[in-house]
Amino acid sequence: MRLVDSHAHLDMSEFDADRVEVVRRAFAAGVASILCRADLTRPESLPAVAGLAPEFPTVMAAAGVHAHQAKDFTQDHLGELRDLAARGAIRAIGEIGLDFHYDFSTPEDQRRALRSQLAFAGEAGLPVILHSRLAGADIIAAVDEERYRGGGILHCFTEDWATARAMVDRGFFVSFSGILTFPKAGKLREVAARVPLDRLLVETDSPYLAPVPYRGTGRRNEPAFVVETARVLAGIRGLTLDDLDEATTRNFAGLFPFEKTGGQC
Numbered sequence: 001m002r003l004v005d006s007h008a009h010l011d012m013s014e015f016d017a018d019r020v021e022v023v024r025r026a027f028a029a030g031v032a033s034i035l036c037r038a039d040l041t042r043p044e045s046l047p048a049v050a051g052l053a054p055e056f057p058t059v060m061a062a063a064g065v066h067a068h069q070a071k072d073f074t075q076d077h078l079g080e081l082r083d084l085a086a087r088g089a090i091r092a093i094g095e096i097g098l099d100f101h102y103d104f105s106t107p108e109d110q111r112r113a114l115r116s117q118l119a120f121a122g123e124a125g126l127p128v129i130l131h132s133r134l135a136g137a138d139i140i141a142a143v144d145e146e147r148y149r150g151g152g153i154l155h156c157f158t159e160d161w162a163t164a165r166a167m168v169d170r171g172f173f174v175s176f177s178g179i180l181t182f183p184k185a186g187k188l189r190e191v192a193a194r195v196p197l198d199r200l201l202v203e204t205d206s207p208y209l210a211p212v213p214y215r216g217t218g219r220r221n222e223p224a225f226v227v228e229t230a231r232v233l234a235g236i237r238g239l240t241l242d243d244l245d246e247a248t249t250r251n252f253a254g255l256f257p258f259e260k261t262g263g264q265c
């Protein structure tokens with residue numbers, strides 16, 4: 001088995017005590033690559049991820065200012081991203097996006113941060129990792145208004161089929177998290193059945209959203225658990241787990257080639 005966790009928050013303090021062991025466990029469980037997003041508003045975030053690269057070249061980094069921190073986004077962050085991109089320290093801009101569930105930043109601030117970073121990603125020729133919660137139509141509008149055509153991943157997908165379709169049409173991959181395994185996620189499983197196989201990805205979004213059977217046990221989610229989401233997605237699609245793993249790993253490698261080039265965090 002060879003799987004990819006397309007989205008993990010290994011930068012977070014939940015992993016400070018055992019970050020390296022967590023990655024080792026994931027690789028021992030068949031995970032071939034992990035894309036870690038880092039938060040530019042926390043100085044310790046990107047170094048925590050980059051510190052994994054020497055031992056694990058297929059652990060990759062993305063960086064950006066999330067919707068939740070959009071109120072703190074400044075032009076200085078764009079300068080940082082420019083520097084990181086020039087050094088090859090990041091493979092994508094993200095996660096960035098809109099979250100109208102939590103509303104930790106105003107919708108105006110969220111749109112402003114998203115559009116600035118989308119425009120930068122377009123200039124830099126980097127894919128984006130998008131976060132969208134109750135914001136599908138606005139995410140599509142931002143991509144269109146910025147004429148962003150660099151593709152990327154709509155991560156932890158929870159929106160409707162129309163949003164998935166529109167983003168696939170714009171060259172994006174759609175990534176499903178452990179939410180797909182939750183008993184009440186019937187509607188999401190219907191969407192997951194319809195996304196073209198060559199646009200599908202799986203992720204953990206660790207340390208959040210532990211999939212069934214870990215959900216509700218109090219256990220922290222970690223990349224090794226991505227197999228549980230893959231298993232459910234394979235069932236939905238009528239595929240063997242091996243075929244689902246192969247397809248999602250191929251999709252990820254198309255966006256972030258990792259065998260020849262390594263991680264370059």
Ligand SMILES: [Zn+2]
Nearest residue numbers: 095131155156
């Ligand atoms: Zn997110």
Ligand SMILES: [Zn+2]
Nearest residue numbers: 009037095205
């Ligand atoms: Zn995330």
